[in-house]
Amino acid sequence: MASPPWAGAASHEQFFVLLTGANSGVGLGTGQRIIDEFLASRSLSSHLILIPTTRSVSKSRDTILSLRAHLKKTAKTSQQLRSRAGHDYDPQTAISRVHILSIQVDLCDLRSIYGAAKQLVHGTVSDPTGLVEDVKIPRLDVSLFNAGIGGWSGLDWILFAKQFLQVGLVQCCTFPVFKKALPAATLDQKKLLGDSAADLKTPPPELAEVFCANVFGHYILAHELLPLLSRSQPNEPRGRVIWTSTIDAGHEHLSFDDFQARQYKPPYESSKRITDLFCLTEDLPTVQKVSSSYFSSPATADKPIKPRFYLSHPGVVCTPLFPLSWLLYWAYYAAMYLARWFGSPWHPVEPCLGACASTWLALADQDSLDELNAERVKWGTCATRSGHVMPKKAEVDGWGWEGVIEDRETLKRDPTPGVLHKLRGRRWDAEDLTEEKREEFEEDGRKCWAELERLRTAWEEALGEGK
Numbered sequence: 001m002a003s004p005p006w007a008g009a010a011s012h013e014q015f016f017v018l019l020t021g022a023n024s025g026v027g028l029g030t031g032q033r034i035i036d037e038f039l040a041s042r043s044l045s046s047h048l049i050l051i052p053t054t055r056s057v058s059k060s061r062d063t064i065l066s067l068r069a070h071l072k073k074t075a076k077t078s079q080q081l082r083s084r085a086g087h088d089y090d091p092q093t094a095i096s097r098v099h100i101l102s103i104q105v106d107l108c109d110l111r112s113i114y115g116a117a118k119q120l121v122h123g124t125v126s127d128p129t130g131l132v133e134d135v136k137i138p139r140l141d142v143s144l145f146n147a148g149i150g151g152w153s154g155l156d157w158i159l160f161a162k163q164f165l166q167v168g169l170v171q172c173c174t175f176p177v178f179k180k181a182l183p184a185a186t187l188d189q190k191k192l193l194g195d196s197a198a199d200l201k202t203p204p205p206e207l208a209e210v211f212c213a214n215v216f217g218h219y220i221l222a223h224e225l226l227p228l229l230s231r232s233q234p235n236e237p238r239g240r241v242i243w244t245s246t247i248d249a250g251h252e253h254l255s256f257d258d259f260q261a262r263q264y265k266p267p268y269e270s271s272k273r274i275t276d277l278f279c280l281t282e283d284l285p286t287v288q289k290v291s292s293s294y295f296s297s298p299a300t301a302d303k304p305i306k307p308r309f310y311l312s313h314p315g316v317v318c319t320p321l322f323p324l325s326w327l328l329y330w331a332y333y334a335a336m337y338l339a340r341w342f343g344s345p346w347h348p349v350e351p352c353l354g355a356c357a358s359t360w361l362a363l364a365d366q367d368s369l370d371e372l373n374a375e376r377v378k379w380g381t382c383a384t385r386s387g388h389v390m391p392k393k394a395e396v397d398g399w400g401w402e403g404v405i406e407d408r409e410t411l412k413r414d415p416t417p418g419v420l421h422k423l424r425g426r427r428w429d430a431e432d433l434t435e436e437k438r439e440e441f442e443e444d445g446r447k448c449w450a451e452l453e454r455l456r457t458a459w460e461e462a463l464g465e466g467k
Contacts (some may be wrong), residue, residue, distance in 0.1 A: 004135040005099055006047035012237070013046040016140050017362060018120070018225075020107070020218065021147025022052030023063045025319035026244070029351030030146055031063070032070045033359045039094050040080050041363060048098045051125060051137070053105045053116070053147070060102035061128040067100050099132060101125045107147055107217030108209055110192055114465050117224030121299075140228040142240045142362045143307075145218040150321045151210040151267040153182045155328075167428045173339035174316060174346050175248045175427050181266035185209040196463055204462040205455055208260035210267035215274050218243070219452055220459075222307075223294055230295075230303035239307035242361050247313050247346055247380060248427075249273040250397040254444070259451055274448050276378060276396055279311040280403065281445025283375065290449045294456070308375055310361045313394060314354030315346045315381040345382040345419035348389050356381040356389040376402050382419050392420050398441035400433035408432060 006014050017034060021027035031052055038048045052067070054060045075081065075091035082089045103125055105116035119125065124134035159178035163171070172178075187207045193200070207216060222229070222241050229239035249272035253265055261270035281287045295306040318333045333349070340347035348354045357379040361369070369375075378399075382392035393401045400406060401422055411432075414422040431437075 002133045004049075005096070005132065006049060009045060009047045011138075013043060014049065014138075015042070015046060016049045016051070016137060016142075018051045018053065018140055018143045020053045020105070020143075020145050020221075022067075023054045023059045025321060026314050026317060026351045026354050027052070027146040028063065028066065029317075029353070030144060030355035030358055031067050032352050033355040034144075034362060035067065035071050035098055036074050036078075037359055037363055039074065039097070040078070040084075044085060044093075044097075046097065049137075050098065050100050051120075052100070052102050054102065055106050056104060057128050060104060064100045064102055064127065064129055071095055071098050071100075101127050101132060101135070105221070107213045107221070108187055110207075110212075110217070110220060110459055110463060111194055113217055113220050114224060114463065117221060120225060121227050137228065140225060140239060141237060142242065143222060143225060143229065144242045144244075144358055144362060145222070146244045146358070147218070148214040148244070148271075148321075149210055149268075150323075151182050151184065152322055153180045154323060156180050169335065170339045170342050170344045171428050173335055174344055174425065179266070179322070181268070184211070184260065184262040184267045186262065187212060193462060200462055204458040206260075207455075207459075208262045208267065211260040211271050211274075214268065214271035216452070216455060220456060223297075223456065226295065226297055226306070227299045227303065229307035230300045231305040232303050234305060236305070238305065238366060240310060240362065241307050242310045242312055242358050243275050243279050244358065245275045245279075245311055245313045245378060246272040247315060247394060249276055256444075256447055256451075274452075276311065276399075277441070277445040277448045278452065279309045280376065280378065280396065280399055281442055281449070282309050284442055284445065286442060287446045287449055290446055290453060293453055294449070310369075310375055311378045312358040312361055312391075313378065313380045314351070314357065315348045315383065316344075317351050317354035318349055319351055340383055340387075341385055343385075343424075345384075345392065345425040346380065348381050348383040348387070350387075353383065353387065353389045354381050357391040360391045373402065382425070384419055390420070393422065395422070395426060395430060396441075397430075398433070398437045398444070400438075403438065403441075405433050405435060405438060 019031055022031050052063050054063055075094040081094055103116050103119055106112040120137055124136050126134045156178045163177055187209055189203055249269050253269040254273040255265055258264045261267040282291050316336055318336055324332060336347050336349045378394045378396050379391045380394035381389050383389045395401055411422055
């Protein structure tokens with residue numbers, strides 16, 4: 001096996017990033033933004049190894065070519081890169097520090113997930129364009145979980161008119177209640193199990209499609225990637241897993257009687273509420289009793305330092321995730337810009353701008369994140385009227401902004417200025433956090449971890465994994 005093109009760089013100057021759902025929308029925008037900010041902020045001798053995932057080799061090839069085209073444009077046009085390197089700047093120097101490979105994974109196919117994880121942990125990663133030979137990945141510094149599906153059928157125009165008249169354009173465009181959800185599809189168990197199906201006396205629990213694509217598939221993937229994300233020594237840079245949520249996932253979107261939202265709740269928002277709950281509670285003492293099994297694995301016996309979970313959302317961006325005709329799509333696009341102009345801090349609109357919060361979590365200095373207790377916050381991308389974006393603390397129903405109870409007067413005195421102020425962009429019917437709601441949130445987090453672990457172990461046993 002030939003040495004990879006970054007082999008000459010010191011280990012601490014090699015930065016390995018896995019990015020799911022990278023072929024379009026916010027995923028592709030995240031790949032572009034990771035490239036731009038890595039080149040702008042890291043040393044001139046550092047190398048980025050970016051591994052976007054898609055569901056097919058052809059999509060991987062297209063994604064790599066698109067990201068390389070973006071890289072070349074950035075290298076040739078960025079005045080920031082030119083000023084950092086000095087008068088003898090050569091764009092090819094920057095281009096040669098970014099390496100893009102890919103693997104294929106279908107997050108609605110558990111066997112595909114286990115196979116992709118084994119490829120990363122034990123095998124080699126390829127470049128379908130042929131520019132880079134197959135290489136072994138020694139670790140992952142960041143896993144950015146962006147892939148997902150919506151599960152919507154369209155708009156309820158009566159609800160739209162009602163909400164618009166009651167709370168106005170900005171709230172309608174930020175916290176819509178008029179999206180119509182499709183009935184949750186259940187994945188074909190025989191297809192999921194493959195040859196294992198015939199040997200099972202008791203089949204594992206059924207899995208709903210949106211739940212598996214948005215939560216459970218990533219949950220399995222992160223567990224299987226623990227050998228690459230965990231660390232042996234405390235002085236090693238800690239692995240990070242960055243989960244993508246949404247701005248409008250609330251307490252009302254999740255029912256533990258219908259955990260996968262197959263009957264009563266909108267599947268997309270339900271899946272994101274689960275994401276909020278298990279990410280923000282993972283390290284809490286009462287939750288660790290059930291979450292600890294997830295991080296315990298014979299494969300990580302010599303790596304006791306687990307990765308840290310972070311939570312982000314892109315704000316409101318225009319992507320094909322929501323099914324609209326071309327005319328309605330452009331009307332929606334215009335409405336998003338109007339909402340931003342009328343004062344909403346949550347409308348970056350463009351996918352590359354929406355990637356701000358997750359990219360910041362991926363590249364920020366660890367000491368800075370620790371000082372902010374960043375793992376206790378849901379970080380959203382906010383935007384000024386002119387389109388300048390930055391990460392902002394987002395309110396989570398039952399958790400507040402940091403899991404800290406603050407009364408209204410304290411919130412009004414929040415020292416952060418402008419669009420970063422906590423009360424800017426708040427949902428019209430948001431309620432202040434109380435001790436009872438905070439306790440309920442923690443208990444809901446514990447129940448999410450317990451159910452996710454139940455599902456994981458059942459499917460692991462059914463597929464013969466983890467032995």
